[in-house]
Amino acid sequence: DFMHALEEVKPAFGVNEEELTSSIQNGIINYSPHIKSVLDEGSLYTEQVRNSEHTPLVSVLLHGPAGAGKTALAAKIGLASGFPFIKLISPESMVGYSEASKVATISKIFEDAYKSPLNVVVVDNIERLVDWVPIGPRFSNSVLQTLMVLMRKQPPKGRRLLILATTTERSVLQQMDILDTFDAQIGVPNVSNANELGLILEQAEIFGPETRSDMGRQRIQRILSAVQDQTRSTDIGVGVKKILLNVETAKQDEALDERFVELMSRAVNDRIV
Template sequence: MKDGDALSQDAIDLIENLDDDGMGARTEHFSGAELAGLVRSAASFALARAIESDGNGVVTCADLERALEEVRPALGTQDDVLRVRYPFGISEFSSSVKRIKRDLNRFTAPVLSSSPQLHSLLLVGGGAGAGSTALAAWAAAEASMSGRADYVRFITALDILTAEGGGGDEARATALVERFSEAREMSHSLIVLDDIDQICAGGSKDGYSTIMVSTLRALLRTPPPDATIAKAGGHSKAMSGRKKTMHVIATTSRPDAACVILNELFEETIVVPLLTEANSVQSLITESIDTAVDVDAMSNMIIDQLKEVGCKTVLRLVERAIFTAGIQRDVTSSEALEVILQDFAGDEAMALRVCTV
């Protein structure tokens, strides 16, 4: 392609760039087929431009950049996927969050061992919207960006349900095994199992699938193979000389998961508490919301009305209040929040009555 003058000089420069922003580093985890797809994608952009402007069809750096956005490797990390899970960042609005972040950083830290290691952790939300998913995604992204993990996967119940073979227990178990098998071949992998209670859901009395729980138990007790070279993806420069490691972080918003079946599957359990103090809510809003609002009034209002609340719920309620005030010019965001909280409390009470019946 290069010899046939099919590439512009800036495209050649990108390909020959050996730095982190060069083509080599950015396609580190591409398979041969994926690289071929990348080339075809860039060529299609160049061809489309040539047809529109009667050009020469030469592939430019811009074509390669567009192709990199379109073609993603099956292996490697998922930094973009992870960041979507914590769009506001992770605010250190309370001592509990600071502690949990320290715990997660320690959990994903490099393991110095003479044999391959697999470590697991269950992150339990103290209630809906506590932020366990966001914290797990943040921990995985930090491990990826710092070079502690060279393979990261964020797996949801939908990923398992839609795998080949359908949604039966055996098919779901097979899909989970396949995800772990791929990770086990990498040098230093990290898997996030989001909503593990849904991934392992079943028709038994406790709400879990015996097959899924048994499969997960076996997977969490099987370290990666003792091999010095991974099949794909390469080794992280920051971790040369280390044995293979695999870290698994599972999340759930079911507080009872810390006490029943799922808890005993994992080596560690961390509980993400709900917010119960106005100053914590105030810090969260201040650090996460750019729009000017009466933070003190909103924080006190939320705690007075809800008593305890998840950080995700706080941000959702405040965003709705800001939006409402933006379209109803005669009300402030605090006034809008007051009405929203009243409706929210009524909805929660009705849901509780329905569930009780």
């Protein structure tokens, strides 16, 4: 049951893991081999921080479209490290802060991260942290500069730090010259085809426990065909987050299957091709 998927990653003790845990509230569904490869690459960098004397700091950027699962995957990698101190820097926790307060809060979190031997900091949604808006364009340069410097600042002797950042605006970050700051970049794609969509519907138990029966699987096949008919395409190109939301909306309707097909087709057609 994917709903319990995250029990396995809770560290023995730690800080802030509740926040991270809630980022994976709908689990990690294994709908494509890509998911495992993202988690594996994450694990490689985790080990580098743990073991290599010469690289006490490694920073990794997870980038991809809205709702692709970036935050959930970053949280999972972070929790899986088992490092004793894990901190989350997210726009949600700094609502209404002034620029100066944001800068101070971010600095404080990094300073705390310099006190334990092994640390993870998840910097979620960079474009929102820096108040990015394409009209203008405008953003908080002081928050941006703080992040740029802190994400490259070597921890003091004997301290190690893994930074996991997420963004939907990779090209904006490129224009900001901040991509160089990262030691590695990992792409997180949308759900791409009907096959993957079917796996999600099955594991999300769209029809409850009966979903995994033959009947359930046939019903799913009919849904997939209907979506393909309505969108005249075999591509999906929608994030797992939106798909799970549509599952829940459809469940409110007596005509669950039809409603899901409608919502899903709308989402597919809305995607920017």
